[in-house]
Structures are given as structure tokens and as C-alpha cells.
Amino acid sequence: MTVLADDINRVAREFGFAHAGIASARPLPFHQRAYRRAVAEGRHGDMDYLARELDRREDPSRVLPGAKTVISLAAAYYQGDHGAPPPDAPSGKIARYAWGRDYHDLIERRLNRLKAFILEREPGAAVRSAVDHAPVLERAYAQEAGLGFIGKHTLLITPDQGSWVLLAELITDLDLACDAPAVTQCGSCTRCLDACPTNALIGPFQLDAARCIAYLTIEHKGDTPDELRPAVGEWLFGCDVCQEVCPYNEDREEKDLLPGLESRDGPGPWLALEDAATPRSRTAFDRRFVGTALRRAGGRGLRRNAEVVEHNLGQAPPSAAPHRDGTVVSLSHGE
């Protein structure tokens, strides 16, 4: 089905995706083993859902019976650097993927349009969409589909947008022509591992999520561990440090930005700490942050983060974060 595969690629770009590729839906034993090892070592923090239904997560045919191919899609979100913080109010940094509107709905809508296009051509086909929270090893299938390679910071790096892309998939029972897989090209570089403020990258391709600022500021429900608070620096929601230092992300320009992710449609690069820390009812919080990714942290989470950043702004920049075993390692990077 080469013609349909080519059409899917073309239409995906028309619908706003920066890249599309197709991989076989077979399980990927290398990634299965890496995933199981990470879960066995407790590297998923308290994101218990990652440890559930492992068989399902590792095999697309458990998500869609009869699955033959995974159409992997990447949406670009780079639109510059943070720039200086607003001069008028102490503020915290927002990770770039969250500057505009929440990507889930934006991508889901486009996935549905692409699905409708496929069903028009192949009315009997089974097609299931997935973005982020579906049980799919998104980076692994994207690499298989040739969209880019997984870097040592564990993220997918594309030739055009570097790692500044979000991923999504359509799993199908169609026997589409597959693309050639990409191979990792980090070489001897270790910039991301050296720069991670909390030493969350405990080895190449190994992330201890429980130490990652993205986890601590978005997914984690409890307090920020005392020993990691200084290293969180100014990050109020998410963290981009391992991507900022990556040579594959150097000199990026805004290109193929997914419509809706523009920072004018969301919080943008900085959020006033006072705004983040304002106590609000559930309804008032939802109203204030409606349509943005910041809702994921919840009111309590944002208040906790604002308190950490406020404390850090009054302190000298952190120079070291303790490893899991308690030893202190100097950082080459300082927030």
C-alpha cells in the first residue's frame, strides 16, 4: 500500500504534523527489556500507571487486535528561548511544550482527521489513535518509523526540529509500507547527562523520573524533596535543560509549529509566582488555566512549585545536587 502510505505522509503534513512515518506494529524486545528494567528499579516514581499492564504497553496488538502498523507523527513546538523574566513580578519558567494550549486536544483533533482520511480510503480498516497517555512506547515506535533517534536524554531527536517535538500515533490493521528505522547518533556526547540539574539522567538512556524536574513539578503529588529543591532553580512547570544543551537543538528556528501551540494562546515562557500561588477553588483554578497544560499540576502542585522557585530566587544559584547514594557531584551547568 505504498500509495496510501505516501498519501498519509502528505496529508499528515497538511494537517499540521511536522513529520510522519510508518513502523511495523510488532513488539520491540530491546525497548521491552529497557522498560521492564526501569520499572523494576522503581525509576517511574509514583506514576503507578506506568507499571500496570506491561504486556499491553509493549504490544500494539493488545491495544488494537490485529494491529499491523503504527503511523507515528511528530508535532513541532519550538518557538524560541525564554528570554529575560518579566521585570515587574518574580516569575517561574514554563517548559516550552506548555507555552501555548494543551497539546492533547490539538493533536487528538488532527489524529481524528487523519483517521477519517484513512477510513475514507480503506472503509473496513481498524484504526486507533494514541497520544501521550495511551499505553504505547511512543519514542520507540517513532524511532522505528524513522522520525528520528532516541538520545541519551531518552527523548526523540528529529533532523528538522531536534527534540522539540511531541509524538502521537495511529495504530492500524493495514499492511502499509514501512519506513526505515533511525539509529542513535549521540556518539560520545554527554552534554545532557552533565547538565541535568538534579542528576536525574543516571546513565545514557536512563532517567530516574523521581529526580526529574518535569516529574517533580508536574506529576508528583507530594512535597518537593528537600535535597532537590535548590536544583529545581526557576522551573515552575516542567524542565528543558537536557534539551537546551543538546547540539542537535542548536540554532533552531521556529518551523512547522503546530497551530494552537503559539505562546499567545497560553501561559507563555514565564508565569508570575503570585498567579501560580494564588489559592483558588477548583472551579476558579480550572477557569484560570482552562485549555493549558498547567492544569495537570493542579492548584496545589502549582502553589508548591511557586514556593520552591520563590525560595530559590532569594538564594545563590545551586551548584550541586546529591546523587541517589547521597554523594554530591558538581554540575557544569548552573541555573
Ligand code: B12
Ligand atoms: C511518563 C512520561 C514522563 C515522565 C518520565 C519520562 C521518561 N523519560 O520516561 C516524566 C514526567 C519525567 C516526563 C518528562 C518529560 N516528558 Co514525558 N512522557 C512520559 C510518557 C507518558 C511515558 C514515557 C514512558 O513510557 N516512560 C517509561 C520509561 C521506562 O522510559 P525510559 O526510561 O525513557 O526508557 C525508554 C528509552 O530510554 C529506551 N532506551 C533504553 N535504553 C536505550 C538504549 C538505546 C541505545 C536506545 C536507542 C533507547 C533506549 O527504552 C525505553 C522504552 O522505550 C511519554 C508518552 C508515551 N506514552 O510514551 C511522555 C513523553 C516521553 N514525554 C515527552 C516530553 C515532551 C517530556 C518533557 C520534555 C516535558 C518537559 N519539558 O518538562 C520531559 C523530558 C524529560 C526526559 N528527559 O525524558 C514527550 C517526548 C517527545 C520526544 N521528543 O521524545 C512524550 C513522548 C509525550 C508526547 N506524546 O510527546 N515524561
Ligand code: SF4
Ligand atoms: S527534564 Fe530537566 S531534570 Fe529532567 S532529565 Fe532533563 S534536565 Fe534533568
Ligand code: SF4
Ligand atoms: S546532549 Fe548529546 S548525548 Fe544528550 S541527547 Fe543530545 S547528542 Fe545525545
